[in-house]
Amino acid sequence: MKKAVVLFVVACCAVSVLSLAEEKPSATMSSAKQFDVSPSSTTSQPKTTTAMANTTTTTSKTTTTTPKTTTTTPKTTTTTPKTTTTTPKTTTTTPKTTTTTPKTTTTTPKTTATTPKTTTTPVPGPTPPTRVFVGSYNLTEKKVVCLRANMALEIQLSAAKVNGSFIVQPNETKTEGSCGETKANLTLVFKEGFITFMFNKSVADNTAYVDALSFKLSYSFAKGEARQEYRADNKSLHLFAAKVSHCYSCSGEMLYMGNGLYLNVTKNRMQAFNLTKSYDFGQPDMCLADKTDYRVAIGVGVTLLVLIVIVVLAYLVSRRKRTDGYQTL
Ligand SMILES: *[C@@H]1O[C@H](CO)[C@@H](O)[C@H](O)[C@H]1NC(C)=O
Ligand SMILES: *[C@@H]1O[C@H](CO)[C@@H](O)[C@H](O)[C@H]1NC(C)=O
Ligand SMILES: *[C@@H]1O[C@H](CO)[C@@H](O)[C@H](O)[C@H]1NC(C)=O
Ligand SMILES: *[C@@H]1O[C@H](CO)[C@@H](O)[C@H](O)[C@H]1NC(C)=O
Ligand SMILES: *[C@@H]1O[C@H](CO)[C@@H](O)[C@H](O)[C@H]1NC(C)=O
Ligand SMILES: *[C@@H]1O[C@H](CO)[C@@H](O)[C@H](O)[C@H]1NC(C)=O
Ligand SMILES: *[C@@H]1O[C@H](CO)[C@@H](O)[C@H](O)[C@H]1NC(C)=O
Ligand SMILES: *[C@@H]1O[C@H](CO)[C@@H](O)[C@H](O)[C@H]1NC(C)=O
Numbered sequence: 001m002k003k004a005v006v007l008f009v010v011a012c013c014a015v016s017v018l019s020l021a022e023e024k025p026s027a028t029m030s031s032a033k034q035f036d037v038s039p040s041s042t043t044s045q046p047k048t049t050t051a052m053a054n055t056t057t058t059t060s061k062t063t064t065t066t067p068k069t070t071t072t073t074p075k076t077t078t079t080t081p082k083t084t085t086t087t088p089k090t091t092t093t094t095p096k097t098t099t100t101t102p103k104t105t106t107t108t109p110k111t112t113a114t115t116p117k118t119t120t121t122p123v124p125g126p127t128p129p130t131r132v133f134v135g136s137y138n139l140t141e142k143k144v145v146c147l148r149a150n151m152a153l154e155i156q157l158s159a160a161k162v163n164g165s166f167i168v169q170p171n172e173t174k175t176e177g178s179c180g181e182t183k184a185n186l187t188l189v190f191k192e193g194f195i196t197f198m199f200n201k202s203v204a205d206n207t208a209y210v211d212a213l214s215f216k217l218s219y220s221f222a223k224g225e226a227r228q229e230y231r232a233d234n235k236s237l238h239l240f241a242a243k244v245s246h247c248y249s250c251s252g253e254m255l256y257m258g259n260g261l262y263l264n265v266t267k268n269r270m271q272a273f274n275l276t277k278s279y280d281f282g283q284p285d286m287c288l289a290d291k292t293d294y295r296v297a298i299g300v301g302v303t304l305l306v307l308i309v310i311v312v313l314a315y316l317v318s319r320r321k322r323t324d325g326y327q328t329l
C-alpha cells in the first residue's frame with residue numbers, strides 16, 4: 001500500500017515536472033522576447049527560419065541545444081536515463097526508475113526528429129522568397145518614433161487557378177505614414193506594392209486598434225504567369241487591439257481580405273500610441289489565441305498540483321491509520 005502510494009506520488013511529480021517543462025516555453029511571454037531578437041534575421045538566419053516555420057518557440061529553443069545531445073545519446077542511451085532519475089530526490093525504490101525511463105526515451109526521439117528539419121532548412125536558405133522575415137518597422141515623425149511594429153508579413157492567394165504567396169522582404173521595405181493624436185497610418189512600401197494599417201485610438205475605451213487594412217500588390221503568384229494587380233481594402237475593422245500605451249502581441253494570424261487573398265501576420269508586436277520614453281513597446285497584450293494557450297498550460301499545471309496534494313493527503317491519512325493500529329494491508 002505504502003509503496004504503491006509513494007510510487008503514484010513520484011509518477012505524478014514526474015508528469016508534472018515534464019508538463020511544466022513543456023508549458024513554460026509555450027507561455028507567450030517568452031515568445032515576445034523572441035520577437036525582439038528576430039529583426040536581426042540577416043545575421044542569425046538558421047535560427048530565424050526555424051522560428052518562422054514553427055510558430056512555437058519551443059522548437060527553436062530545443063534545436064539550438066539538441067545537436068550536441070543527439071550525438072551523444074545514440075551511444076550512451078543507458079547513461080542518460082540514469083542522470084534523469086536523479087532529479088526525484090525522495091525516491092529510493094527501484095520501480096520508479098522504470099516508470100521514468102520510458103518518458104525520457106520518448107522525449108529524445110522528438111528532439112532527434114526536430115534536428116533534421118533544422119539541417120534541411122538552412123540548405124535552401126539562400127533563396128529569399130521562401131523565407132519569412134520579421135521586419136522592424138519604425139515610423140518616425142519630427143525625429144520621434146511614434147509607431148513601432150515588429151512582424152513578418154505574407155500575402156497569400158488561394159484560388160482555384162493559382163495558389164501562392166508573396167513574402168514582404170523587410171530590408172527592401174520602406175516605412176511611411178503619419179501619426180496623429182488618435183489616428184495613425186503605417187504604410188509599408190515595397191517595389192511590388194504596399195500594405196497600409198490604419199490605427200485608431202479610442203480614448204473612451206482606452207484602446208488602440210487597427211480599423212482599416214489595405215494593400216496593393218502587383219505580383220505573379222504562379223511561375224510563367226503574367227503579373228497581376230491585387231487589391232484589398234477592408235474598413236470598419238477591429239484588429240490588433242491593445243490598451244493605450246500597451247503593445248499588441250500575437251504569434252500568428254491569418255486574415256482573410258476577400259477574393260481569395262489572405263494577409264498572414266506572424267510574430268507580431270505593434271504599438272501605435274504612447275510608446276515608452278525610449279521609444280520601446282509597452283506591456284504586451286496577448287491575442288486570444290496566445291492567451292488561451294497560456295491558460296490551458298496553467299490549467300493543466302494547477303490540475304496536476306491538486307492531484308499531487310490529494311495523493312499526498314491520502315498517503316498521510318493511510319500512515320496515520322497504520323500508526324493508530326488500523327492496518328488494512
Ligand atoms: C515545423 O515546420 C515544418 C515546416 O513548415 C512542418 O512540416 C512541421 O510540422 C513543423 N513542426 C512543428 C512541431 O510545428
Ligand atoms: C526601431 O527603434 C528601435 C528602438 O529605438 C530600435 O531598436 C530598432 O533598431 C529600430 N528599427 C529600425 C528598423 O530602425
Ligand atoms: C489551391 O488550393 C485550393 C485549396 O487548397 C485548391 O482547391 C485548389 O485546387 C488549389 N489550386 C491550385 C492551382 O493548386
Ligand atoms: C535582403 O535580404 C536578402 C536575404 O538576406 C538578400 O538576398 C537581399 O540581397 C537583401 N536585399 C537588400 C536590398 O539588401
Ligand atoms: C497613409 O500613408 C501613405 C503614405 O504616406 C499615403 O500614401 C496614404 O494615402 C495614407 N492613407 C490614408 C488612409 O491616410
Ligand atoms: C475611432 O474610434 C472612435 C472611438 O471609438 C470612433 O468614434 C471613431 O469613429 C473611430 N474612427 C474611425 C476612423 O473609425
Ligand atoms: C499563415 O498563418 C497561419 C496562422 O498563423 C498559419 O497556420 C499558416 O501556416 C500561415 N501560412 C503560411 C503560408 O505561412
Ligand atoms: C475583408 O473584406 C472581405 C470582403 O468584403 C471579407 O470577406 C473579409 O472577411 C474581410 N476581412 C476582415 C479581416 O474583416
Ligand SMILES: *[C@@H]1O[C@H](CO)[C@@H](O)[C@H](O)[C@H]1NC(C)=O
Pocket residue numbers: 244245273274
Ligand atoms: C498617451 O499620450 C497622450 C498624449 O501624448 C496623453 O495625454 C495620455 O495620457 C497618454 N495615455 C496613457 C495611457 O499613457
